[in-house]
Amino acid sequence: MTLKNKRFRSLATRLSFGITILGTVVFVTVLSANYLLSRNLLEEYIGELARTAASSTVKEIETVFSSVATSADSLSAMVTRADISEQQIQDSIRAFLKINPDIYGMTVALEPGVLHADIGEFSPYYFRDGNTLSYVDLAADDYRYLIWDWYNTPKSSNKAAWSEPYFDEGGGNALMTTYSTPLLAGDPSKFAGVATADISLGWLQQLVENINIRDSGFGLIVSKEDTIVAHPDSSRKMKKLKSTLDSAFIDNYWDIYLKSRQAHQATYFHAPCRHSTGDCWIAVKPLLDTGWKVVIVIPESELVSDIMLLTGEIALVAIAGLLVLVLIIVSTTRKMISPLERLARVTADIGSGNLDIKLPPPQRNDEIGALTKDFRSMRDSLQIHIEQLKETTAKQQKLESEIQIAKGIQMSMVPGGGTVSIKEHSYELYSILRPARSVGGDLYYFQQQGNKLHFIIGDVSDKGVPAALFMAKTVTLYTGALNDELSPGQTFTHMNHALCQNNDACMFVTALCGTLDLDTGQLVMANAGHMHPVQKTQNASAELAVDGALALGLMEDIEYPNVIHTLAPETSLLMYTDGISEAFNPAGEQYEEERLLAFVAQASDLSADALGTSSLADVEKFVNNAEQSDDITLMVIHYGK
Amino acid sequence: MPLTIEIHAEPHEGKRISLAGSLDTDTATQLQDKIDHEIDSTVHMVIMDLKRLEFLSSAGLRVIFKTKKYMDSHEGKFMLLNLQPQVRKVFDIIKALDGMNVFKSQEEMDEYLTAMQNKVLDGDA
Numbered sequence: 001m002t003l004k005n006k007r008f009r010s011l012a013t014r015l016s017f018g019i020t021i022l023g024t025v026v027f028v029t030v031l032s033a034n035y036l037l038s039r040n041l042l043e044e045y046i047g048e049l050a051r052t053a054a055s056s057t058v059k060e061i062e063t064v065f066s067s068v069a070t071s072a073d074s075l076s077a078m079v080t081r082a083d084i085s086e087q088q089i090q091d092s093i094r095a096f097l098k099i100n101p102d103i104y105g106m107t108v109a110l111e112p113g114v115l116h117a118d119i120g121e122f123s124p125y126y127f128r129d130g131n132t133l134s135y136v137d138l139a140a141d142d143y144r145y146l147i148w149d150w151y152n153t154p155k156s157s158n159k160a161a162w163s164e165p166y167f168d169e170g171g172g173n174a175l176m177t178t179y180s181t182p183l184l185a186g187d188p189s190k191f192a193g194v195a196t197a198d199i200s201l202g203w204l205q206q207l208v209e210n211i212n213i214r215d216s217g218f219g220l221i222v223s224k225e226d227t228i229v230a231h232p233d234s235s236r237k238m239k240k241l242k243s244t245l246d247s248a249f250i251d252n253y254w255d256i257y258l259k260s261r262q263a264h265q266a267t268y269f270h271a272p273c274r275h276s277t278g279d280c281w282i283a284v285k286p287l288l289d290t291g292w293k294v295v296i297v298i299p300e301s302e303l304v305s306d307i308m309l310l311t312g313e314i315a316l317v318a319i320a321g322l323l324v325l326v327l328i329i330v331s332t333t334r335k336m337i338s339p340l341e342r343l344a345r346v347t348a349d350i351g352s353g354n355l356d357i358k359l360p361p362p363q364r365n366d367e368i369g370a371l372t373k374d375f376r377s378m379r380d381s382l383q384i385h386i387e388q389l390k391e392t393t394a395k396q397q398k399l400e401s402e403i404q405i406a407k408g409i410q411m412s413m414v415p416g417g418g419t420v421s422i423k424e425h426s427y428e429l430y431s432i433l434r435p436a437r438s439v440g441g442d443l444y445y446f447q448q449q450g451n452k453l454h455f456i457i458g459d460v461s462d463k464g465v466p467a468a469l470f471m472a473k474t475v476t477l478y479t480g481a482l483n484d485e486l487s488p489g490q491t492f493t494h495m496n497h498a499l500c501q502n503n504d505a506c507m508f509v510t511a512l513c514g515t516l517d518l519d520t521g522q523l524v525m526a527n528a529g530h531m532h533p534v535q536k537t538q539n540a541s542a543e544l545a546v547d548g549a550l551a552l553g554l555m556e557d558i559e560y561p562n563v564i565h566t567l568a569p570e571t572s573l574l575m576y577t578d579g580i581s582e583a584f585n586p587a588g589e590q591y592e593e594e595r596l597l598a599f600v601a602q603a604s605d606l607s608a609d610a611l612g613t614s615s616l617a618d619v620e621k622f623v624n625n626a627e628q629s630d631d632i633t634l635m636v637i638h639y640g641k
Numbered sequence: 642m643p644l645t646i647e648i649h650a651e652p653h654e655g656k657r658i659s660l661a662g663s664l665d666t667d668t669a670t671q672l673q674d675k676i677d678h679e680i681d682s683t684v685h686m687v688i689m690d691l692k693r694l695e696f697l698s699s700a701g702l703r704v705i706f707k708t709k710k711y712m713d714s715h716e717g718k719f720m721l722l723n724l725q726p727q728v729r730k731v732f733d734i735i736k737a738l739d740g741m742n743v744f745k746s747q748e749e750m751d752e753y754l755t756a757m758q759n760k761v762l763d764g765d766a
Contacts, residue, residue, distance in 0.1 A: 461699035462666055506707035510699075510735050529735025551735040554706055578699070588642075629665075630698070 012333040016326050023325055027318040035311045042303050043281075050283035050296045051266040053213055057294045058266075058285045060207065061221070064102045065290060068197045069160070069179045071100045076181045076195035079108050080115070090124045096197075097126055097133055104128055104200040105172045107138060108183070109145045110193035111155075115185050121146065127172045127198065136171055143170045154182040154194050162290040165201055165229050165238065175201040175238070177229070177290075204230040205237070216276065217298035224291030245274065260284040273299050339368050343375055355383045403438045403465070410439050410468055413475045415446060421609045426518045427453060428638040430612035433631070434579075440631035441467025441509075442577050443475050447482055451518045454482055457635045458511030459530070459577040461551075467631075470507045473499065474552070478513070488513045488526035492552060492560035496528065499553035508553040512546065512575055521567040521639055526560045528552045531581065531593065534574040534600050535567075536611070541601040544573065567639045572606045574615065579632035583619050586626045591619055608638040642696065644668035648679050653754075655686035655718075661693035664701030673704050680708065685717045688750070692723035697731045709741070718742065722750055 078084065078092050093106045105127030112120040123138035123145045138145040145151050150163045160181035167175050176198045185192040204221055208230040211219035221230040226241040236244055242254070253271045260267040266285035273280040276299050283296040342360040349357045359379060362372040411418045414433055421430045431444045441460030446453060456478050460467040477498050481491040491513055499509065512533060514525035525533075527548025535544040546563045567573065576596065583591040599618045603611055612634055619632070642663035649657045656679060664672060680687060687708060691697075705721075712719040720742040724732065732738045744750035 459699065461703040462669070463700070464666075504707075504710075506703050506710055508699075508703065508706065508735070527736075529737065531734055549736050550739060551737065554737070555740070582698070 011337055012330055015333050016329045019329050020322060020326050023322050027315075027322065031311055031315055031318065034314060035307060038307045038310055039303070042307055046281050046298055046300075046303050047268050047283070049213060050217070050268050050281055050298050051285070053211060053217075053219060054266045054283045054285035054294050054296045057207065057211060057219055057221075057296075058287055061204070061287055061292075061294065062289075064199065064203075065162070065179070065287065067100060068102050068199055069162075069181070069289070071096045071103055072106070072179050072181050072195050072197035073160070075106065075108060075197075076183050079195055080183050080185045080192065086119065086122065086124075090126075093124065093126050094133060097128070100197075102199065102203075103197045104174065104176055105168075105198040106196060107145075108193065108195050109138065109151050110183070111191055114190055114192040115183070122193075125171055127174075138171055150178040150180045150196055151194055154180045155191055158182050158184070158191065162224075162292075164223050164225050165227055168198070172198055172200075174198075177201060177223075201229055205234065208232060211296070213296065213298055214302050216302060217296065219294060219296045222293045222295060229292065249274070257282075257284060268296075270300075273297075273301075276301065278304075336368065339363055339372060343372060346375075350379060350382070355379060355386065406465070406468065407435075407438045410435075410472065413472060414444055421612075423608075424448070426640050427516070428608035428640065429453075429455075429636070430608035431457075431633075431635040432612065432616065433633045434628070435463070435631045436579070436628045437464050439465060439468035441471045442579065442631035442633035443471045443509075443511075444633055444635050445475055445478055446635075447479075448518075449482070453516040453518055453637070454513070455516070455635065455637065456511055456513035457530070457575045457577065457633055458509045458528075458552075459579075459631070459633065460509045461507055463631055466505070466507065470499075470509065470553075474509050474511070487562050488515055488524055489560040489562040492526045492528050492548075493558065496552045496558055496560070497556060500556045503553050506554065508551040510551045510577075514546075516567070516637065516639065518639075521569065521571075523565045523567050523573070525563050525565070527563070528560060531576065531578070534597060535565075536572040536574060536600050536603070536606060537568060538570060538606065541597065543597070569639060570606060571639050572608065572611050573637045573639070574600060574611065575635045577631065577633040579628070579630040580615075580619055580634060582630060583623050583632070584626055584629050585622055585624050591622050595622070606638060608636040611638070612636040644671055645693075646672055646675050648675065651686060651688060653686055654684055655688060656680060656684050657688040657690055659690040659692070661695075663696040664694060664704070665696060665698040666700040669698075669700040669704050672701070673707070676704070676708055680711065682715045684712075686720070687712055687717065688720045688722055690722045691725065691728055694725065694728055697728045702731065702735070702737070706737070720744060720750060722747065 075092060075096055079089055089108050093108065097103055097106055105125060107123050107125040109123035110119055110121075112122075121139040125136045125138045126133045127136070128134075136143070149166075153161050153163065160179065163178045163180065165175060165177050178196050178198045180194045180196045182194055183192040184190065208219050208221060209232055211217075213219075218232045220228060220232070222241050223229050228236050228239050228241055228244070231237055242250065245254075249272065253269070256269050256271075260269070266283050268281055268283035270279055271282055272278075274297075278299060278301040280300060281298045285294050287293065339360055346357055346359055359376050360372060362369040362376075411433070416431070418433045419431070422428065429446060431446070433440075433442050433444060435442065440463050443458045443460070444456065446455035448454075458471075458474055460470045460474065474495065477495045478491065481494055484494075486494060492511070509528065510530040511528045512525060512530045514523055516523050525546045527546040529548070529551030532543040532546055535542060544565060547561070548563070549558050549560050580596060581591055581593045585591075596615065596619075599615060600611070603614060605611065605614070615636075616632075616634060644664055645661040647659040649659070651657045658676070660672070662668070689705065689708070709719040722744050723746065724743060732743075742753070744753065
């Protein structure tokens with residue numbers, strides 16, 4: 001039970017485990033793919049965001065710059081009219097300031113004596129001071145506009161230009177940039193001064209601080225000469241951009257930055273962050289006309305953290321999904337396997353011999369249902385087979401016991417029950433019968449009547465039960481003949497006649513029989529198709545010729561002759577059946593008469609028992625445990641007197 | 642060792658049974674079955690060719706005797722041919738060759754059969 005539960009659990013567990021592993025692999029692959037795709041998508045999105053922020057900031061700045069520049073250009077157009085008075089110029093400046101709220105301050109600065117011979121240094125400057133306009137005369141000694149860049153740059157180039165950011169000490173007294181456009185008068189035109197409009201950089205700072213891209217993205221504005229005009233970190237303001245960067249960054253990225261500022265499109269690139277760890281996406285968009293740049297910086301860490309957050313959420317869903325999947329698999333597997341488990345339990349019971357056990361009914365029409373049905377029919381046929389086997393075994397046992405009884409009866413028909421060793425005054429006799437099967441067709445018999453010893457050894461054709469029955473008949477006939485006091489030859493003639501009757505199966509017996517006169521040593525023998533006996537004295541051993549006739553049972557009306565020999569004292573007579581001469585060893589070789597003769601020739605102990613047992617031992621040694629193929633019978637008579 | 646049995650028709654309503662291998666307790670039934678099937682009273686002559694028979698046991702002898710007895714019962718002929726020494730020895734021991742037609746070779750048997758035939762023809766004449 002425990003074992004089976006374990007096995008059952010392990011099947012479900014193995015299945016769940018396998019599917020979980022597979023599911024995990026699939027989920028991890030999907031998550032990784034999702035992460036990479038999201039990252040690419042977000043990267044594009046961030047780039048777009050940076051470019052959009054840069055473009056929109058640029059647009060906002062350009063709108064203001066261009067309207068301011070337009071005001072200055074309009075002012076210059078008005079001023080260059082020949083008949084304009086100083087008062088009119090001042091009125092125009094104030095009017096423009098009122099109309100255009102983007103302008104911080106404005107002036108017209110004249111080249112002395114060009115527009116009007118009688119006007120010298122002239123530069124009335126109006127600027128916003130809260131809600132009112134303040135006035136400063138830039139021609140005064142404490143300012144002297146003729147030496148300022150905003151005046152000299154357009155003068156030398158004859159072109160309108162935005163100045164680098166500067167603090168207008170003594171003028172607007174603010175951080176600003178100034179658009180200066182040259183006044184051209186006369187024919188041919190001549191530089192007659194400049195009209196300017198200022199933009200307070202405080203406004204740009206405000207603009208930059210309002211750029212909030214996600215959590216840590218920011219923007220900055222850099223002038224044409226790379227001065228930081230506006231930066232969320234105001235400590236960096238008015239510094240050169242290059243001075244805030246380390247040399248490694250400059251070496252790697254300054255060229256990219258320079259290229260991007262020449263492009264009209266916003267471009268962006270990837271570089272290590274200056275203000276935090278990791279990389280940043282940097283977008284650069286130049287302002288038209290001024291050569292200024294808006295720079296947008298977005299740290300990648302934000303992007304990564306976003307993706308990680310997203311991936312984490314997906315992973316959570318995936319893990320939950322996997323858990324549900326495992327639970328479903330475990331429960332489904334358990335449900336599917338439970339009939340198997342019951343079958344396994346029943347199998348154990350059947351294995352222990354209980355075939356009457358109730359089988360679980362097939363529940364589903366699937367493989368397990370089919371298995372249950374097959375199992376049922378297997379159990380049924382097993383039951384039938386076992387019943388049949390029991391019957392067969394019982395029959396066989398009965399037959400076996402009958403054969404055993406028959407064996408007892410057969411052995412009781414030969415003296416000594418199959419082995420005998422007797423020692424009398426004038427002779428010794430040793431005899432053994434060893435059937436190849438339970439019963440056999442070999443036989444021996446002897447009887448002493450007065451001073452005569454009668455004996456027979458025989459071998460019925462074939463072996464087993466048919467031979468045993470014929471052997472019984474033969475022994476009975478011999479004992480009958482003994483009572484009639486027939487000679488050996490007459491005995492065989494008589495027995496042959498009896499055995500031939502109704503012997504359609506052609507069973508036959510080869511046999512030797514004889515009568516030994518214990519006083520004289522006269523031996524009368526008859527032979528019915530049997531091997532000659534072996535005669536052994538102390539000095540010699542040889543076959544003793546006993547010529548006879550056909551084996552018993554084959555042909556009627558045969559006369560068997562008596563052959564007469566005389567045994568010298570201390571002579572042994574050895575008789576045997578072909579179970580000895582045709583004994584096979586494992587190599588399939590036969591023992592042969594010659595080997596027996598040779599063994600007997602060298603034997604020194606001529607007593608019946610010793611010669612008999614040692615001869616048999618020699619045969620056994622030769623056979624070397626090979627299966628006994630035929631009945632073995634051996635008889636030794638030692639004549640002692 | 643197995644037994645190979647070949648049975649072919651011979652002239653004069655004869656059958657030749659050629660045996661090869663071992664005719665013992667295990668194979669005797671095989672031969673008996675074959676003979677029961679092939680030899681009936683229409684067969685007037687059985688020639689047992691033992692040229693390739695290597696071993697013969699008493700169980701095999703019994704089948705041979707039974708066949709001979711059957712042939713005798715309807716005055717058919719039974720002949721043994723080509724007995725190998727070890728097989729001949731088995732026959733010799735039980736003195737079974739007396740009264741049997743045993744031939745050492747095909748020629749010897751043919752001679753005998755021709756003589757028999759002439760004898761019959763002379764008798765008829």
